[in-house]
Amino acid sequence: MKRTLHILLSLIFLIPLIYIGSLVLEKFNFVSSFTKNNSKTFSIETNSDIKEMNSLPLFKYNPHAEKLGIIKKENTSCPACERKREYVYNGPFYSEDQVKGICPWCIKDGTAASKYEGAFQDAESCEDVDKQEYLVELTTRTPGYSGWQQERWLSHCGDFCALKGYVGWQEIKYMKDELTKDLDEIKSDYNLTQEQLEKYLVNNGSLQGYLFECLHCGKHRITVDTD
Numbered sequence: 001m002k003r004t005l006h007i008l009l010s011l012i013f014l015i016p017l018i019y020i021g022s023l024v025l026e027k028f029n030f031v032s033s034f035t036k037n038n039s040k041t042f043s044i045e046t047n048s049d050i051k052e053m054n055s056l057p058l059f060k061y062n063p064h065a066e067k068l069g070i071i072k073k074e075n076t077s078c079p080a081c082e083r084k085r086e087y088v089y090n091g092p093f094y095s096e097d098q099v100k101g102i103c104p105w106c107i108k109d110g111t112a113a114s115k116y117e118g119a120f121q122d123a124e125s126c127e128d129v130d131k132q133e134y135l136v137e138l139t140t141r142t143p144g145y146s147g148w149q150q151e152r153w154l155s156h157c158g159d160f161c162a163l164k165g166y167v168g169w170q171e172i173k174y175m176k177d178e179l180t181k182d183l184d185e186i187k188s189d190y191n192l193t194q195e196q197l198e199k200y201l202v203n204n205g206s207l208q209g210y211l212f213e214c215l216h217c218g219k220h221r222i223t224v225d226t227d
């Protein structure tokens, strides 16, 4: 008798608990399906111009293009997509036609390069990489950069490095050991002593450094040119 009472009492407590529990679960389900539905609508909306205007495409070999002024926030009427855009490419483009005002999206999807049979980087001035597709991505779907002379693109671990920035000795002296091989080559190419290198290698100076970073091992590399 006592045991039956015990079971009955337990059930009296358990049933409402289970009921409340199921309500909570349902609510959670509702919340998650609600956000799912909502994000769907949201993503449909953001596929429009608004999203494109607000988020720039990412370029693995030139991830800081905007910071480096290679992509500028400036209105353009892009000749490749024939649309008004808020960002414009401000770097080299090698093609038969003089093309100005390319938008970053037409770089990213290859529209500009294919429409004008052009390239953002001279393939002859690139170091070797393991796969042809890396070269295609760099030359036809990556913003270039503006050097004094023909821009070189460095590689490491079988792939192109990412351009990190425009530098002088001040910006790289803390990594001089890591850059020894490249710096020795530069000294020999330009016939410079270490002292001269440190003196003349100045950002925005007549001996300009271009710093790269390996996408695979993180090693830094540098190349320079003169005005």
Ligand SMILES: [Zn+2]
Binding pocket: 078, 079, 080, 081, 082, 083, 102, 103, 104, 105, 106
């Ligand atoms: Zn465009």
Ligand SMILES: [Zn+2]
Binding pocket: 156, 157, 214, 215, 216, 217, 218, 219
């Ligand atoms: Zn590497």
